[in-house]
Structure formats: C-alpha cells, structure tokens
Amino acid sequence: MFRRAFWFTAGAAAGVWATTKVNRQLKKLTPESLAAQAADKAIEAGHRLKDFALDVKSGMSQREDELNDALGLHQDPDLPANVTALPGPRRLRAIEQDQNDPTTQFSYNRNEDH
Structure with missing residues (x-):
C-alpha cells in the first residue's frame, strides 16, 4: 500500500514538473518574448560594437602619437x-x-x- 502511494506521488510530482517545464518553454516562444530577446541581443551587440570602436579609437590615437614621436612631429x-x-x-x-x-x-x- 505504501509502495503504491509512493509511486503515485512520484508520478504526480513528475507530471507537475514536466507540465511546468513545457509551459515555461512555450512562453519563451511567444512573439512578445522572442521580440524582447531579439531587442536584448541587439542592445548587447550595440554595447560590444561601441566598446570595439572605443578600443580602435584609443589604439589609433596611441599609434598616431608613436608615429609623431618617431617622425619628430610635435604640436x-x-x-x-x-x-x-x-x-x-x-x-x-x-x-x-x-x-x-x-x-x-x-x-x-x-x-x-x-
């Protein structure tokens, strides 16, 4: 009797867990959720691009200073x-x-x- 009650409870818990998991995945696939994910990715890519541009600009400035020093060009x-x-x-x-x-x-x- 206890054995049957244990397996019934384990099966019910597994069913609830699986149903919850499936519902979460379905909510992630709604158009609103997909749009929000795409917007987040675009913002993240924009931040990375900005960081890259700032790195390039600082590298260019540093290299220009090195070349000016090497050529003897001063302000x-x-x-x-x-x-x-x-x-x-x-x-x-x-x-x-x-x-x-x-x-x-x-x-x-x-x-x-x-």
Whole structure:
C-alpha cells in the first residue's frame, strides 16, 4: 500500500514538473518574448560594437602619437589644437598676412597646399 502511494506521488510530482517545464518553454516562444530577446541581443551587440570602436579609437590615437614621436612631429602651440600637420608656404603667407590684420579669421585647410 505504501509502495503504491509512493509511486503515485512520484508520478504526480513528475507530471507537475514536466507540465511546468513545457509551459515555461512555450512562453519563451511567444512573439512578445522572442521580440524582447531579439531587442536584448541587439542592445548587447550595440554595447560590444561601441566598446570595439572605443578600443580602435584609443589604439589609433596611441599609434598616431608613436608615429609623431618617431617622425619628430610635435604640436605647435600657435596652431589650433586639432591641427598636427606642418603648414605649407601658402599657409605661412596667409598666417603672416592675418597676423597683420587681426579682424581676419581663417580656417586651416590641409588640402590647400596640394
């Protein structure tokens, strides 16, 4: 008698466990759940891509500094902060003219000497 009660209880518990497991899997396969999972994966991929881009940018900056040091190119304090190229003859004439005329504002164009 106890043996039958034990197996009946074990079977009922296994049935409840299996039913719960199947229902959880079915809920994971609903369109809303699949959309949420896809959105989470997209956000995660975006974060990874952003981290990769930041790593590439820092590596580029580091390598540029190494090359500038190797070539002896250093930042000139008279030039704007974002300019690292040496000015050509046209640019030097323009700088001299603009130093005489303080009202003239100019922008540095790297392509004007080429």
